[in-house]
Structures are given as structure tokens and as C-alpha cells.
Amino acid sequence: MRRKHCEITDHQQIERILASTNVGRLATNGADGYPYITPVNFVYHQEKIYFHCAKKGEKLDNMARDPKVCFEVDIPLAYLDAGTDPDRRICKVHQLYHCVIIRGQSRIVPDGSLKVAALNDLVAKHENCSDHELVNQEMPAFKACEVVEITPTCISAKSDLAQNKAPEERFALARYLKNRNWPGDSEAVKAMGFDPNDMD
Known part of the structure; x- marks a missing residue:
């Protein structure tokens, strides 16, 4: 792989x-x-x-x-x-x-x-x-x-799940996805290990 x-x-x-x-x-x-x-x-x-x-x-x-x-x-x-x-x-x-x-x-x-x-x-x-x-x-x-x-x-x-990015980049990406809120974004944020309700 x-x-x-x-x-x-x-x-x-x-x-x-x-x-x-x-x-x-x-x-x-x-x-x-x-x-x-x-x-x-x-x-x-x-x-x-x-x-x-x-x-x-x-x-x-x-x-x-x-x-x-x-x-x-x-x-x-x-x-x-x-x-x-x-x-x-x-x-x-x-x-x-x-x-x-x-x-x-x-x-x-x-x-x-x-x-x-x-x-x-x-x-x-x-x-x-x-x-x-x-x-x-x-x-x-x-x-x-x-x-x-x-x-x-x-x-x-x-x-x-963007594992190759630095922690701060992953958090910024997860926050971007949370705010964008397209289909699949919330699921991706959770799969990345973040709580969408605790990202402000």
C-alpha cells in the first residue's frame, strides 16, 4: 500500500x-x-x-x-x-x-x-x-x-482523514469543514477525531 x-x-x-x-x-x-x-x-x-x-x-x-x-x-x-x-x-x-x-x-x-x-x-x-x-x-x-x-x-x-497533516492543519481543516457544512462534512470531522460542537 x-x-x-x-x-x-x-x-x-x-x-x-x-x-x-x-x-x-x-x-x-x-x-x-x-x-x-x-x-x-x-x-x-x-x-x-x-x-x-x-x-x-x-x-x-x-x-x-x-x-x-x-x-x-x-x-x-x-x-x-x-x-x-x-x-x-x-x-x-x-x-x-x-x-x-x-x-x-x-x-x-x-x-x-x-x-x-x-x-x-x-x-x-x-x-x-x-x-x-x-x-x-x-x-x-x-x-x-x-x-x-x-x-x-x-x-x-x-x-x-488527513493524517499526514500537522495537528494544527488538521484542526483548521476540521473547523473549515464544520463551517462549510456540505454533505459528509460533519461525518468527516467526527472521523478525524474532533467534536463539531467543541470547535469554536
């Missing part, structure tokens, strides 16, 4: 990123030799990625032919416009973000308890509650879908 100051090695922090967003991007190897990327709703369950899909489709064909996949999640935070640079140099614009990239092996989960558990975890994550209707094997929708499991072989993660 080139920007080592952005690297995340703490597994709990990686899990928090995976838990805080619902959509990831799945890359499979296409029959034509091109990567094929699909956005999917997912859940991280027992250290593996799970998503559901129809029983037929290009990504399933690709995984049947080659189970090696790549899975990516990103959370854009604040966009640093030219106003964040004292000289307003356009080449200094930047994006703060979290991201996780997983290389792994995919497989279709057979009907059974693991498929039920993965689907219920997926629903609970997206419904953001635990009192939803529980999925069971008798539901027509259960039988009509596939659940895909990705077992990671390599996980890398980054958070770009």
Missing part, C-alpha cells in the same frame, strides 16, 4: 466500516476477459461476505467458471475543495474516505441453516432492527434466490 499513513490494520475498525454501509461492489472475471462489476446489498457475517441474488445471471456464470472475486466498499466523506488550500490551488483538491477491498473465493450457499442465517442477518442490517419477519426455508422467496458467500483470502483497508 502506497499511502501507509492511511492503512487500517485493526480488524474491528474494518468491521465497523463494513457494517456502516449497505452496498458493496463485486468484481468477477467475465467470459470475455473483462472484469464485471456489480453493486450488491451485502452483510458481513462470521467473517465472510454474503449477498443474495437471482438464480441466474452473468455474475453467477462468472463465479461458476472462476470463483476468485474482489469485493469493494467505500464511504465518501468530505470533498476538500480548493478553499481548503491557502493558495486555492486546484491540484490540491482531495477526497476524505474509508474503503475496504477484499480478495476472496466465492461459492453458492446451499439451502439450509447457513442460508437462513445469512438472509436474516442481511434483512436485519438493512431494516436496522431485529423485530423483522424472519426468513425461513418454506418461503417461496427463499427458494427463489441464491445466497453467495465470499471467504476472504486478503483484506486491505484505508481511511484518508
Whole structure:
């Protein structure tokens, strides 16, 4: 990884990123030799990625032919416009973000308890509650879908939160973002370790 100051090695922090967003991007190897990327709703369950899909489709064909996949999640935070640079140099614009990239092996989960558990975890994550209707094997929708499991072989993660700046520069940047108040600015300020209510 080139920007080592952005690297995340703490597994709990990686899990928090995976838990805080619902959509990831799945890359499979296409029959034509091109990567094929699909956005999917997912859940991280027992250290593996799970998503559901129809029983037929290009990504399933690709995984049947080659189970090696790549899975990516990103959370854009604040966009640093030219106003964040004292000289307003356009080449200094930047994006703060979290991201996780997983290389792994995919497989279709057979009907059974693991498929039920993965689907219920997926629903609970997206419904953001635990009192939803529980999925069971008798539901027509259960039988009509596939659940895909990705077992990671390599996980890398980054958070770009201006860690390479001096403390006073980071504070000035956080205060600028707080006052600008664009979408993502408040989240970026908190991720940088500052309290937006205590920056005056």
C-alpha cells in the first residue's frame, strides 16, 4: 500500500466500516476477459461476505467458471475543495474516505441453516432492527434466490482523514469543514477525531 499513513490494520475498525454501509461492489472475471462489476446489498457475517441474488445471471456464470472475486466498499466523506488550500490551488483538491477491498473465493450457499442465517442477518442490517419477519426455508422467496458467500483470502483497508497533516492543519481543516457544512462534512470531522460542537 502506497499511502501507509492511511492503512487500517485493526480488524474491528474494518468491521465497523463494513457494517456502516449497505452496498458493496463485486468484481468477477467475465467470459470475455473483462472484469464485471456489480453493486450488491451485502452483510458481513462470521467473517465472510454474503449477498443474495437471482438464480441466474452473468455474475453467477462468472463465479461458476472462476470463483476468485474482489469485493469493494467505500464511504465518501468530505470533498476538500480548493478553499481548503491557502493558495486555492486546484491540484490540491482531495477526497476524505474509508474503503475496504477484499480478495476472496466465492461459492453458492446451499439451502439450509447457513442460508437462513445469512438472509436474516442481511434483512436485519438493512431494516436496522431485529423485530423483522424472519426468513425461513418454506418461503417461496427463499427458494427463489441464491445466497453467495465470499471467504476472504486478503483484506486491505484505508481511511484518508488527513493524517499526514500537522495537528494544527488538521484542526483548521476540521473547523473549515464544520463551517462549510456540505454533505459528509460533519461525518468527516467526527472521523478525524474532533467534536463539531467543541470547535469554536
